Amino acid sequence: MSSFEPKIVAFLCNWCTYAGADLAGTSRYQYPPNVRVIRVMCSSRINPAFIINALLEGADGVLVSGCHPGECHYTSGNYMARRRLVLMHRMLEYLGIHPDRFRMSWVSASEGAKWAEVVTEVTEAVKVLGPNVIKREQVWMQQSL
């Protein structure tokens, strides 16, 4: 299991976390390569279906990261995302998916080091959980056996 390298899809808002990830790059903070970033303008754009879809399409974990509460570029988008996505944990449990496969974080444009930390933490956490078995390819493989 120690050789397992999870794939994690991260949805980042353009104004805070995406900028924070840019700063992590500029500052040359090294972090695990497991996270793949999809840029959106605001974390409120994230439909819960995206998260389920990512897990079905091959991700072992999903991260949504936006501006700190009170600092949303669109005033209140991150609150909306938080309200909606907090329920996600319970929904994942209901679906039989470990809720730790999904995580939210707040990383501002000036927090490059924090972005590196978040990526490291998420990667470690998903590593512990092992491969996500509801990936389509996995389901197909089992069926074909």
Next chain:
Amino acid sequence: MQDAYERCVYLERLGLFGCVQCGKCTAGCPINYVTTQEEPFNIRRLVYDVLNAPGEELASEKHFLWQCTTCGTCSLRCPKDIKPRDVVMNLRSILVEDGTLPPAIRDVLKSISINYNPWSLGKEKRAEWYKGLELKDASEAELCLYVGCTPAFDSRLQKLARSAVAILQKLGIDFGIFGTEEICCGNEIRRLGDTWSFDALREANTELFNGCENIRQVMTLSPHCWNTFRNEYPGLKAEVLHYSIFLARQLASGALKPAKEFAKRVVYHDPCFLGKQNEIYDEPRALLKSIPGIDFVEFDRNRENSLCCEGGGGRMWIEIEHAPERLANIRVRDAVEMGADVIAVACPFCLLTLEDAVKAMDLEGKVQVMDILEIINTTI
């Protein structure tokens, strides 16, 4: 290469890379006050040396490491949030591991492994302080009175332990003691750098306390014991309180009401392990101020500016040679200048060091050192 890496990790753990050599640690260090110009204890310099040389090499040359009282002023004053005191404890660990120790320290550590106390006394001697008192076993009460080694063995401090019992009884509080089963908390042992013995003590104590389901609170007499229970015993289930906090709560709830007059001028000396290290400044003062007739005064150097009495960090067992003056003497002299009748303390070590100073300065009859416990006990 690996060594260099480990050294980096070690330095980073101590946070030393941020040091800007401002010297606030040295300037605040009470031991720097009392060491000589020829052989100064300079903690800023020590941090600089550690940054530039491997710890092992360094430790062997620094016999003055044993002078530190681990009062924590250096860590408190550091603007970069470095803990220079931990550097001292770290270097002491290296010396303990090597076994290159002053004889007095070696005896203390030996006694810990044999007797589970630092005083080279058999554990049955712990029964002395409560001779003639009918006390419950700690397992039968919600509050455990943890007296600690020094108050259990030292004849002067046994009065302190008995005052605590008297106060708890007068308040009608259900409490018990471990008696001869009580073992050292390990605070001073850890500060002396013996992390191995400390771990053993921590495990034994954790098992002892957590094994008694009834215990919900532990009250310590010494801020030193409280400090380690509070900050270095992550597995402890019971809430541990220094007596000043416990009694201040009783005072606030109205259960404790000092009624008899104590018509003396009293100055309070902040113990480092209660004040500077754990930020308890108001509770002891609240207790003293609640006493009728008291004329409460403050040292100029009080609270976070208080002066250490040199009783901590293992200094109960080792003396600085050729020190120009003891800090306890400065403290006593300041108190006399203020016309204080009583120097109140909230720590057994402070009580001993300050009382020694009073005797050495021939001021007996002029000024008296008392623990807050003793004062409170005379007023209820």
Next chain:
Amino acid sequence: MASKRIGVYICHCGVNIAQNVRIDDLRAFAAGLPGVRVAQNYMYMCSEPGQEMIRKDIAENRLDRIVVVACSPRMHEPTFRNAMKSAGLNPYCLEMANIREQCAWVHKDADVATAKAKSLLAAAVTKVSLLEPLEEREVPVTKTAMVIGGGIAGIQAALDIADSGFKTYLVEKDASIGGHMMQLDKTFPTLDCSACILTPKMADIKNHPNIELLAYSEVTDVKGFVGNFKVTVKRKPRYIDENICNACGSCAKYCAIAIKDSFNAGLSKLQALHIPFPQAIPAAYVIDPLACRYTREGTCRQCEQVCKDLNAINLDMQEHSIELDVGTMIMATGFEPFDANRKPELGYGRYENVITGMEFERIVSASGPNQGQLLINGKKPKEVVFIQCVGSRDKTVGNEYCSRVCCMYTAKHAHLVREKLPDAKITIFYIDVRAFGKGYEEFYDRVKGEEVYYRRGNVSEVYRKGDKLICRGEDTLLGQALEVPADLVVLAVGLEPSPGARELGQLLKLSKSPDGFFLEGHPKLRPVETGSDGVFLAGCCQGPKDIPDTVAQAGAAAAKAIIPLAQGMVKTETMVARVRAEACRACGYCVDACPYDAIALGEVRLGRATKTAAVVNEVLCKSCGACSAVCLSGAIQQSGFTDDQLLAVIGAIGKEY
């Protein structure tokens, strides 16, 4: 759907990308992806030859979609959009894969970085093939600016904008403009009188035909966007009409209520009815409602009687709010000196002869409580100690930064002490002396030559011994602790953000850097811009700085704020929400989700029939996409970030390459 003709351009960024990502592997991989007609690489894609390469391929290979595999789109998206535009391609048919910040710079292993780059590239190609051309729109700009904060930064910015011909509102929370600079005695390193160089600018504010000064006022709400902000300003009652009051001062003689004089750093008293300082602008008196006997107890009104002829005093004045339309805004909310009570070991608040730098300024100022005489308890101090870095470079109080002005103002203070007390012993404890500005090092040298003892090391504690204070520090160059006696201890307190700035920042959606000051758009290249278009930063609200830097930054902020006003039009968001009315079920979820009230339900024509559906006001829409996330029928979609596009990207990223 006709198959797309995609061009992929991979940038080496010199060695920045090329040293950790295998460019040739990546190009071969790109060439094999569906729809990719051209895959090229180049040393610097953002250079003119790089852009020309794209333009040429668009023409020769009839490319209709472009993927640039390079740095962050936050950096160069506009560059490549412009290149596409000039080649006749819709600029929104662009997607960037960020393999510099997200691969090359953060993963040292080339295998790992290249594998991740492939995955990001594949996702970008997937997305670009689904992108639709978008139209850019423009709206007219309200040709008015607002500056918040009336210190030297705000004053300078307001004057610069007004001088270029645009109406400017200057909002100041206190009764007079002037800010902290007005409190200073002299300025370093030239020793100019601070008030003398500031008051002409304050007078200009008052007299400028394009400036409307709103003193004793606070911004309470901001709506809208660049070019069209709607700002609500609360006008606090000053109880004296500033347009009538001639500052004769007769009324103040009858006011018996004393309050702390905050202009004098609390070192003296003045009346509840007062003028903040003689050169105040507006030159009018004000009544402190927390102290005035009438506003507190309902009796007195003596002052009204005194002013019967002019009738400037109106104790029944009420607070009211006004709404203003402005095109751009400048934040100039300044700083607050560090509260020295947070360093109790230095004795501030315990010993009255321990004072802060700002208190020292007032004491030595000719307009201060001592008329400029340096007296402590009525006596001239014989020994003066300065302690630097109080509340700066100090993690324990949460201020890791250097406040940048304290070294120099302490040098200036030492010089002023020497000037007033030729025999005093002056000691300065410091960690490092930062004399970085023009003429600063020279000034520091001059002060050292005036028998000022600089001691390298800082003071750990201050205590009393007899009638002296003892400053105990270490001279780290000697390696010796030393105790310096003092009659006066001056703490060089650092700078913190203004307490009110936090709330205001949230109204304007400004980010803060970890030090608590407002975050600039880019640390090097966008120093006065912010994440909010049309909002700019000037002065200490962005970080501690001295007066020359503040004035320079204020000018820069003014120039930036003028640009949209001069252009007269601003582009609106392009990636706005669009509604497919036939799918809309008119549930109104999107209406509730929109933070900008840009969506409403309305009647729309569908062929010959009409139907109720969501309608987007594209001028108000700010392209956040919140509406798309709540739509159950997928009818409302944010352009450029539609469900189809994002789901395809998710699928592409999930695959192994």
